[in-house]
Amino acid sequence: MSVSVRPIRTQADYEQALHEIGTLMKAAPGSQDEERLEVLAALVAAFEARQGNAVPADPIDLLHLAMRAQNKSQKDVADALGSRSRASEVLSRKRRLSADMIEKLSRAFAIPANLLAVPYEAATGRLRRLLVTGTTTAVAFIFAGGLGIGALFWSYGRDLPDAAALAGYRPPETVRRDISGQPIIRRNFVPLEAIPPHVVKAFLAAEDQDFYDHGGVSTRAVLRAALHNLITFGADPAGGSTISQQVAKNVLLPGQPRSLERKVKEIILARRIERSLTKGQISEIYLNQIYFGGNAYGIAAAAKSYFGKPVADLTLAEAAYLAALPKAPNTYRLDLAENRERAKDRRDWVLARMADDGLITTSAAYLAAEEPLVATN
Amino acid sequence: MLKILAPKFGNRYEWTMLVIGLSKLESYWSYHPDAEATLRALQALLSTADCADSDAMLRQWSGIMRRNREGFSIALDPEGCEVLFQANFALGLIQILAVQSISPQGATADERQRTTNQNPGGLRASPA
Numbered sequence: 001m002s003v004s005v006r007p008i009r010t011q012a013d014y015e016q017a018l019h020e021i022g023t024l025m026k027a028a029p030g031s032q033d034e035e036r037l038e039v040l041a042a043l044v045a046a047f048e049a050r051q052g053n054a055v056p057a058d059p060i061d062l063l064h065l066a067m068r069a070q071n072k073s074q075k076d077v078a079d080a081l082g083s084r085s086r087a088s089e090v091l092s093r094k095r096r097l098s099a100d101m102i103e104k105l106s107r108a109f110a111i112p113a114n115l116l117a118v119p120y121e122a123a124t125g126r127l128r129r130l131l132v133t134g135t136t137t138a139v140a141f142i143f144a145g146g147l148g149i150g151a152l153f154w155s156y157g158r159d160l161p162d163a164a165a166l167a168g169y170r171p172p173e174t175v176r177r178d179i180s181g182q183p184i185i186r187r188n189f190v191p192l193e194a195i196p197p198h199v200v201k202a203f204l205a206a207e208d209q210d211f212y213d214h215g216g217v218s219t220r221a222v223l224r225a226a227l228h229n230l231i232t233f234g235a236d237p238a239g240g241s242t243i244s245q246q247v248a249k250n251v252l253l254p255g256q257p258r259s260l261e262r263k264v265k266e267i268i269l270a271r272r273i274e275r276s277l278t279k280g281q282i283s284e285i286y287l288n289q290i291y292f293g294g295n296a297y298g299i300a301a302a303a304k305s306y307f308g309k310p311v312a313d314l315t316l317a318e319a320a321y322l323a324a325l326p327k328a329p330n331t332y333r334l335d336l337a338e339n340r341e342r343a344k345d346r347r348d349w350v351l352a353r354m355a356d357d358g359l360i361t362t363s364a365a366y367l368a369a370e371e372p373l374v375a376t377n
Numbered sequence: 378m379l380k381i382l383a384p385k386f387g388n389r390y391e392w393t394m395l396v397i398g399l400s401k402l403e404s405y406w407s408y409h410p411d412a413e414a415t416l417r418a419l420q421a422l423l424s425t426a427d428c429a430d431s432d433a434m435l436r437q438w439s440g441i442m443r444r445n446r447e448g449f450s451i452a453l454d455p456e457g458c459e460v461l462f463q464a465n466f467a468l469g470l471i472q473i474l475a476v477q478s479i480s481p482q483g484a485t486a487d488e489r490q491r492t493t494n495q496n497p498g499g500l501r502a503s504p505a
Contacts, residue, residue, distance in 0.1 A: 057421040
C-alpha cells in the first residue's frame with residue numbers, strides 16, 4: 001500500500017496539511033487513512049522544526065505546569081525535596097535545581113529528567129564542546145606527531161649496521177705507539193667474569209641505573225635529560241643515553257657527530273641490540289670498548305693506565321673513579337692538577353649514587369669516599 | 378546523576394507523543410508574550426506524556442484537562458487561555474487545534490463575541 005502526499009514547502013501547504021490531518025485524526029487503525037495521517041504528521045513536524053525556534057522550556061515553568069496538571073501544590077514539591085524552604089526557593093527561582101533535586105522532582109512529577117536539566121545541559125554543553133575540541137586537537141597533534149616520529153624512525157632505521165652481529169663481537173686488543181714508542185691507543189680485552197661486581201655496579205650507577213629494567217631506552221633517563229637540557233637551556237646537553245645506546249654509538253656508529261639523526265639511530269640500534277644480546281654481553285662490550293682518556297680504551301687498559309693494576313684488584317673507590325670517566329674523560333683526568341678536585345667530587349657522587357641505588361652500603365660509600373684519589377702512574 | 382552531568386551518554390530523549398500544530402501556539406504567544414513560557418512548557422510536557430489512551434491522559438492531567446467535542450481542552454487560567462487539541466494515541470500524535478483566550482470568569486473570547494453579536498447594534502449588554 002502506498003501513500004501519495006505532496007511535500008510541504010510553503011505556509012499554504014502546511015495549513016492544508018494541518019486541515020487534512022484534522023480530518024484524519026479519527027482514522028481507523030491499519031487503514032490507508034491512518035498511513036496517510038502518519039506520513040502527513042511527519043511532514044508537518046519536519047516543516048515546523050524548520051520554521052520554529054528551538055528554545056527549550058524552562059524547568060521551573062514545566063514544574064509549575066505539571067503541578068497544576070496533577071493537582072499538586074508546593075507541599076508536594078516540599079515532600080519530594082524534603083524541605084519546605086528549598087521547595088519555596090526553587091519555585092521562586094531563588095535556588096537552582098541540583099542534580100539530586102532533578103532526580104527527585106522527575107520521579108515525583110513524572111517529568112523526564114532531561115527537561116528539568118536544560119540549564120545544566122547548556123552548561124555542560126559548553127564545557128563538553130570545549131573538552132571535545134581540546135581533546136580532538138590534542139589527539140590530532142599526537143597522531144600527527146606519532147606519524148612524524150614513526151616516519152623518522154622508519155627512514156633512519158633502514159640502512160643501519162646489523163646489531164645481531166655484535167653477538168660475536170669482541171673489542172680488539174691493540175697497542176699502538178707513536179714514533180717515540182709511547183702508546184697512543186691501548187686496549188686489553190677482559191671478559192665480564194673477570195671484572196669484579198663492584199666495578200660493574202659502579203658503571204651501572206654512573207651511566208645507566210635502569211640497565212636491567214629497560215629494553216634499550218630508559219624513559220626515566222630521557223625525561224631527566226630533557227629536564228636538564230631545559231633547565232640549562234642546552235648549554236650542557238645531556239642525552240640520557242643508556243649503556244646499550246652507548247654501545248650502539250661507539251661500536252656501530254663510530255665517528256658520527258652529535259645530531260638528532262645519530263640519536264634516533266642510537267635508539268633504534270639499542271632496541272635491536274637488546275633483542276639480540278644478553279645484558280651481560282652488552283655490558284661486557286661496553287666496558288671493553290669505551291674510552292677512559294689517557295689513550296686507554298676499555299676497563300682493563302684504564303685500570304692499568306690510571307692505577308697500575310689489573311681490573312680484578314680495583315678497589316671500590318678506584319672503580320667509582322673509573323666509572324666517572326666515560327662522561328668526560330679529559331675533564332676528570334688525574335694527570336692535570338686542576339682536575340683533581342672535581343674528579344674526586346665526581347667519584348664521590350658515583351659512590352653516593354651506588355649507595356642510593358642500594359648497590360653498596362652507605363658505610364662502604366663513606367669509607368671509599370675517605371680514600372685519597374691518586375693516580376699511581 | 379549521569380543523565381544530567383553527561384547527557385550525551387546518560388539521557389534517553391524519548392518523545393512519546395509527536396505534537397504538531399505548533400504554529401497555533403506560536404501565533405498565540407506572539408500576541409500574548411506572558412503565555413509563551415507556559416505554552417512552551419505545555420508543548421514539552423505533552424511531547425513526553427506517556428499515555429496509552431484518552432482516559433489515562435485525562436487522569437494524568439486531571440487538574441487542567443477536560444474532554445470536549447473536538448477532543449481535549451487544557452485550561453490555562455492564569456495565562457487567560459485555553460488550548461484545544463485532539464490526539465491519536467495509536468500513532469502517538471497530538472494536533473494543537475487552537476489556542477483561545479478566556480475571560481477571568483471562564484468564558485472564551487468567542488463566547489463573549491457571540492454574546493455581543495446578539496445585542497442590537499453589536500454592543501455588549503449593559504451590566505445594569
